[in-house]
Amino acid sequence: MNYENQKLIDMLAAEYVLGTLRGPARDRFARLMLNSTRAREATWVWEQHLNNLASSIESVPPDDHVWEKIINRIDPNVIPINKPKKTNRSLLQAWSLIASAACIVLALIIWQPQQELATGSQQIALFKNETEQPLWFIDVKDKTLSVKASNVLSPRSDKDYELWMILKGQEAPISLGLLPKSGNIELIKNSQFNADDISILAVSLEPLGGSPNGSPTEVLYTTNLVIL
Structure with missing residues (x-):
């Protein structure tokens, strides 16, 4: 595929932002953004386009039966939570909240089954493999990144x-440290780590001890930082 073709890059960026680019194709484009300024800029432009469009659309909370179906698709064993109240947020932003809720519910089911969700703003990231199985869960603290490896x-x-x-x-790319192969660790948060400034997070496969040259050797997985 010719990634030098601007029209192709724009098309892929649009599908990536809309969420219609899925599976291996989405993973390839996410990896492309690690090395391509053109891909990152195209993605940013489409995000701005959709945000401007979304600002003129009033959100419509889903009906009770729709909300129950959403919760059941996340996990049938999860106790239904309250339907979101109607707000002035856009329709796209409302669905973004649903996706965020799904992500945190999954994380809690896997790693924190007996802990209550912390109040206030929270930043998390979840790395998954090709079959959508979770590998690492990252919880951003004030001064550290709490990282836990999955048994998968x-x-x-x-x-x-x-x-x-x-x-x-x-x-x-900026290295944030080595990930645990089991259990959990606390990584010191990089001084440049700011949710609003981060385009993407990635995991690479490296020689023992980490990257020998300050750049990713082989990118395996990418994900976005989710703000709840």
Whole structure:
């Protein structure tokens, strides 16, 4: 595929932002954004287009039976939560909240089954493999990144996994540290870590000890930082 074709990049960026680009194609485009300023800029432009469009649309909360179906698709064992109240947010923003709720419910089911959800703003990230199984859950604290590895992860003893972030408008990925192969660790939060500035998070496969040259060796997974 010719990623130098601007028309193709724009089309893929539009589908990525809309959420219609799925599966391996979405993963390929997410990896492309790690190295392509053109792809990141196109994605940013489409995000602005949709945000401007969304600002003129009034949100419509789903009916009770629709909301119950949404919860059941997340997990049939989850106790239904209250239907969201009508707000002035856009329809697209409302569905974004639903997706965020699904993500945090999944994280709680997997890693925090007996803990209550913290109040206030929360930032999380969930890395999944090709079959949508969770691998690492990241909870952003004031000064650290709390990272926990899933039991699904089958780590390689001869390699390490490294966490990276790419900031909007910047070329080079920034290392955030090595990920655990089991259990959980606390990574010191990079001084440049700011949710509003982060374009994408990524995990790379590296030699033991981490990247030898300050850049990802082999990008395995990408994800977005979710703000709740």
